[in-house]
Amino acid sequence: MKIDIQHIAKLAGLRIEEDQQPRFIRDMEEILAMAGDLPDTAELTAPEPDPMVLREDVVTADPLERDLLLQNAPEVLAGCVVVPKTVQQ
Amino acid sequence: MELYEQTASVLSEMLRRRECSAQELLISVQERIGEMEPRIGAYLTFSGDAMQQARAVDEARARGESLHPLAGIPIAVKDNISTKGLRTTCASRMLEDYIPPYDATVIQKLKAAGMVILGKTNMDEFAMGSSTETSYFHPTCNPHRIGYSAGGSSGGSAAAVAAGETILALGSDTGGSVRQPAAFCGIAGLKPTYGSVSRYGLVAYASSFDQIGPMGRSVKDIAMLCSLISGHDPMDATSVKREFPDLAPALRPEISGMRIGIPKELFNNSISDEIRDCVMNALRQLESMGAVLKEISLPLTKYAVNTYYILACAEASSNLARFDGVRYGYRAQGCQSLAELYERTRSEGFGEEVKRRILLGTFVLSAGYYETYYQKARAVQRRIRQEYAESFRDCDLIAAPSAPCSAFRLGESSSPAERYRTDLCTVPANLAGLPAISIPCGVTGTGLPAGLQLIGTWFAEQQLLNAAHAYERQTGGFPAPVKGGAV
Numbered sequence: 182m183k184i185d186i187q188h189i190a191k192l193a194g195l196r197i198e199e200d201q202q203p204r205f206i207r208d209m210e211e212i213l214a215m216a217g218d219l220p221d222t223a224e225l226t227a228p229e230p231d232p233m234v235l236r237e238d239v240v241t242a243d244p245l246e247r248d249l250l251l252q253n254a255p256e257v258l259a260g261c262v263v264v265p266k267t268v269q270q
Numbered sequence: 271m272e273l274y275e276q277t278a279s280v281l282s283e284m285l286r287r288r289e290c291s292a293q294e295l296l297i298s299v300q301e302r303i304g305e306m307e308p309r310i311g312a313y314l315t316f317s318g319d320a321m322q323q324a325r326a327v328d329e330a331r332a333r334g335e336s337l338h339p340l341a342g343i344p345i346a347v348k349d350n351i352s353t354k355g356l357r358t359t360c361a362s363r364m365l366e367d368y369i370p371p372y373d374a375t376v377i378q379k380l381k382a383a384g385m386v387i388l389g390k391t392n393m394d395e396f397a398m399g400s401s402t403e404t405s406y407f408h409p410t411c412n413p414h415r416i417g418y419s420a421g422g423s424s425g426g427s428a429a430a431v432a433a434g435e436t437i438l439a440l441g442s443d444t445g446g447s448v449r450q451p452a453a454f455c456g457i458a459g460l461k462p463t464y465g466s467v468s469r470y471g472l473v474a475y476a477s478s479f480d481q482i483g484p485m486g487r488s489v490k491d492i493a494m495l496c497s498l499i500s501g502h503d504p505m506d507a508t509s510v511k512r513e514f515p516d517l518a519p520a521l522r523p524e525i526s527g528m529r530i531g532i533p534k535e536l537f538n539n540s541i542s543d544e545i546r547d548c549v550m551n552a553l554r555q556l557e558s559m560g561a562v563l564k565e566i567s568l569p570l571t572k573y574a575v576n577t578y579y580i581l582a583c584a585e586a587s588s589n590l591a592r593f594d595g596v597r598y599g600y601r602a603q604g605c606q607s608l609a610e611l612y613e614r615t616r617s618e619g620f621g622e623e624v625k626r627r628i629l630l631g632t633f634v635l636s637a638g639y640y641e642t643y644y645q646k647a648r649a650v651q652r653r654i655r656q657e658y659a660e661s662f663r664d665c666d667l668i669a670a671p672s673a674p675c676s677a678f679r680l681g682e683s684s685s686p687a688e689r690y691r692t693d694l695c696t697v698p699a700n701l702a703g704l705p706a707i708s709i710p711c712g713v714t715g716t717g718l719p720a721g722l723q724l725i726g727t728w729f730a731e732q733q734l735l736n737a738a739h740a741y742e743r744q745t746g747g748f749p750a751p752v753k754g755g756a757v
Contacts, residue, residue, distance in 0.1 A: 184633065193587060193632040194594070195625055196617040208626060209633070211687045216576040219646045233507045249371040253598035264596055267608050 182217070184209050273298035274434040275750050278491040279518070281437060282339045285331070292324035292331075292342030295437075296386055299344045302751075303388075303435045311410050312420070312430035314349050315357045316389035323386045330384065339518075340494055341384030346436035348427050349390040350397055351482065352471035353377050356387075360473050361405035362395045364593050364600045364619035374471020375506070376440060376482050376499045383498055388436055391426030395621045396590065397447055397475045399423050400689060401678050404623040409680055412454060413752040414718055418677040421451030424485065428455040431485050434751030438495050439485040444475050445578050446673075446696025448483040449708035453672035453721020456710045456749050458738070459485040460492050463729050464703035465510035468503035476585035477508070479578075479700040487748055489709070489739040493517035496731060517732055525740035526560030528733075530724075531665030535571035536695055541674045548720035549671045552711035552741065556669075559744060561737075566661055566668070570654045571698060577654065578697040579690055580634050580647035586624075587631025593619060626686060655702040662727040667737055671695050672708035672721030695723060705731050709738045710748050719749075 184206050190197045197205055247260065256263040273281065273295045284290050300320070307313060317323070327342040347353060350360045352370035354377070359365045373381065380387060394404040402410040402425035410425040412418040413433035420429035424441025428451035431439050441448040443461035452459025461483045469480055484495035500514040532553065537546060557563050595601035595615030602614035620628070634643035661668060674692055678684075699706040704725050711722035722741070726734035742748060 186629070189629050189633050189636065192636060193628050194591065194612045194616050195620075195628065196613045197625070197629075205626065205629065208686050209630060211685055212579065212626075212630060212690065213633070213643075215687050215690070216579050216647075217643065218576055219573055219650055220570075234511065235507050236504045245371055250597075252371070253368055255595060255599075255601035262597055265605050265608055265611055 182210055182213050184213075272302070274302040274437070276437070277488040278340060278343045278437050278486060278494060279488060281343055282494070285342045288331070292327040292386060293321065295342060296320055296324040296344055299388065299434070299436060302433075306413070306433045306435055309411060309416055310413055310429050310433050310435065311408050312391055312426040312433065312435055313346070313389045314359055314361065314392050314407055314426070317356055317387050320344070320386055320388055327384045327386070338383035338498070340498060342386060344386045344388050344437050345380060346388050346391045346427055346430045346439040347377070348393055348424050348439070348441050350393060350442055350473040350475075351376060351440060352473070353387065353390065356390065358390065358473070359406075360396045361393045361407060362619065362621065362624070363406045366406070366600065368599055370471070372471065375468035375503045377471065379499055391424070391430055391439065393426055394423035395624050396473070396586075397423040397442060397444055398586070398623050398627050400446070400450055400692060401680070402426065403680065404621055406621055411680070412677045412718065414456060415677070415716070417680055418718060419454065419680050421454030421673070421677060423447040423451075424459075425451045427485050428452050428457055428459065431455065431457045431487060432752055437486070438491055440482055440499070441485050442472055442480055442482050443700065444479045445582060445693050445700050448485060449696050449706060449721065449723060450673045450693075452485055452708040453710075453719065453723075454677040456713075456719030457485060457487055458489055458492050458707065458709045458748060459483060460496055460707045460731070460735075461699060461705060462496060462500060462731060463705040465508050466500045466514065466705075466729070466731070468501070468506045468509050470503055470505035474589040476582035477589060478585060479582060487751070489735055489742050490518055490521055492707070493521050493735050512729070515732065517735055520732055521739050522736050523740035523743045524736040525556055527562065528666045528737060529562045529564055529664065530556060531564050531566040531661055531668040533566050533568040533571060533668060533670060535568055536670035540691075540694060541671055542676070544714040545671050545673070545675060545720050548712040548714070549669070549722050552722045553669055555744060556737070556741060559740060564665060566665060568657050568661060568698070570650065570657050571694070573650050574654060574698045574701060575691055575694050577647045577650045578693065578701055579630070580643050581651060583627045583631035584635050584644050585631065587628045587635065590620075590624070590628055595619070623686070651701050654698060658698070658702045658704060666733060668725040670723045670725065672723040676714045676716065676718035676720060699725050704728060705734055707734050707738050709741060
């Protein structure tokens with residue numbers, strides 16, 4: 182099992198510095214060698230447990246206030262969360 | 271005997287008879303915290319209003335109001351459970367300054383009952399680890415022996431209970447994170463049946479396994495707290511709609527005739543000799559009290575750790591995608607684009623173990639590997655569940671060690687895969703959604719506690735607690751808090 186750490190990190194929204202890559206690769210290969218040891222699923226038939234019961238999709242008055250929620254935001258302007266510019270010129 | 275040394279059930283009676291006040295009790299526990307905390311490091315944050323909470327209970331009692339039996343009892347809360355206005359970090363840099371705008375359902379219940387929330391306890395970062403060493407802040411020491419781990423991921427909660435720095439605690443158990451630290455610290459800890467306790471407000475690690483559980487120094491204490499936090503909650507779609515009986519009043523030391531299955535796969539050479547001896551001695555004790563021991567086989571146990579890590583990491587990679595530096599939590603500075611903001615925030619905000627599990631989860635869900643890993647693991651999980659269901663036709667309970675060894679030495683070097691393998695005793699109950707309790711069953715030669723794990727069938731918490739209570743009574747109760755002289 183060979184891990185393309187840069188590809189996986191990209192998918193995961195992570196950046197793994199070059200000097201750390203060999204260690205991450207080694208650990209992940211060791212873990213996957215262990216975890217990949219599973220019996221053939223063709224021999225394994227078992228029912229799915231009961232499905233979740235979802236509540237009615239009804240809009241209710243949310244007690245969470247905008248100001249309270251924004252208190253945790255790293256950067257706020259005029260009641261909105263600020264992020265770097267997303268539109269390319 | 272100091273107040274902090276008592277159990278919640280004894281203190282409940284003392285408070286009711288006005289032999290002490292909630293404020294006196296709180297002072298006793300807080301003084302104990304002052305004495306022990308520099309050596310243990312169980313807490314991350316203390317409540318600023320604990321004395322107000324205690325005073326409110328005393329005043330309500332003085333007015334003759336009818337109070338919950340746990341009113342006025344101090345409790346410590348694992349730092350992945352949201353507490354309105356009280357910092358909740360998950361022991362991560364990512365949430366170092368996060369103040370939840372709402373209470374988890376379990377916290378609403380503690381507050382409604384008048385329990386006194388002391389503060390938030392240390393843990394492995396996002397509950398990923400088994401020694402509290404992945405905490406961004408500091409590790410938690412085992413009160414029985416400084417230099418050894420309190421276990422994890424609910425290590426702060428377990429150590430606080432064992433050191434007398436609280437009376438009760440809440441932990442969360444995804445792959446053994448209540449039971450293993452309970453075993454390492456010589457206390458009792460229960461993982462309830464999946465779906466019994468609302469996960470609303472519990473910061474998600476692996477949602478299909480996560481379950482909040484009570485930790486304490488007696489089975490009755492565990493029973494009282496378990497009943498308080500259980501119950502259907504429309505805010506959690508996996509919460510089960512059923513009646514949850516009041517466990518403590520029905521607690522009986524019943525063991526006679528109970529059939530206890532002993533799975534040979536959890537007593538083999540993966541378990542240290544000392545731990546196996548402690549657990550077998552406890553089981554012989556139960557046998558002498560009338561339990562019927564039966565050797566059983568659960569062949570798929572050998573795949574449990576593998577299955578667990580594939581599924582838990584897959585869920586974690588999805589759950590932790592929300593930490594992007596936009597709405598709350600850590601944000602990397604000086605980013606020029608949104609993509610850079612996401613990537614750098616996550617890389618700087620998460621520790622190594624969290625990154626490793628996110629990467630693993632992303633890998634097993636990625637194109638070309640999903641069928642080989644994730645889908646296969648899901649099939650094995652269903653089969654493990656079925657294997658347990660079949661075993662419970664011939665057994666009332668299943669017994670195992672809570673961990674294959676006693677507490678790790680802090681700083682002990684082992685590869686991640688080696689460390690993951692030490693979860694072999696606890697992950698099966700999570701994969702199958704079963705209730706399981708860890709109770710103290712002796713100490714090893716190094717003076718570190720061993721834990722006996724009892725696993726029950728779905729929603730059989732009463733039976734599980736009755737058996738644990740029978741053992742507790744027979745052995746004269748579980749150890750009192752570790753005295754000041756932890757070495």
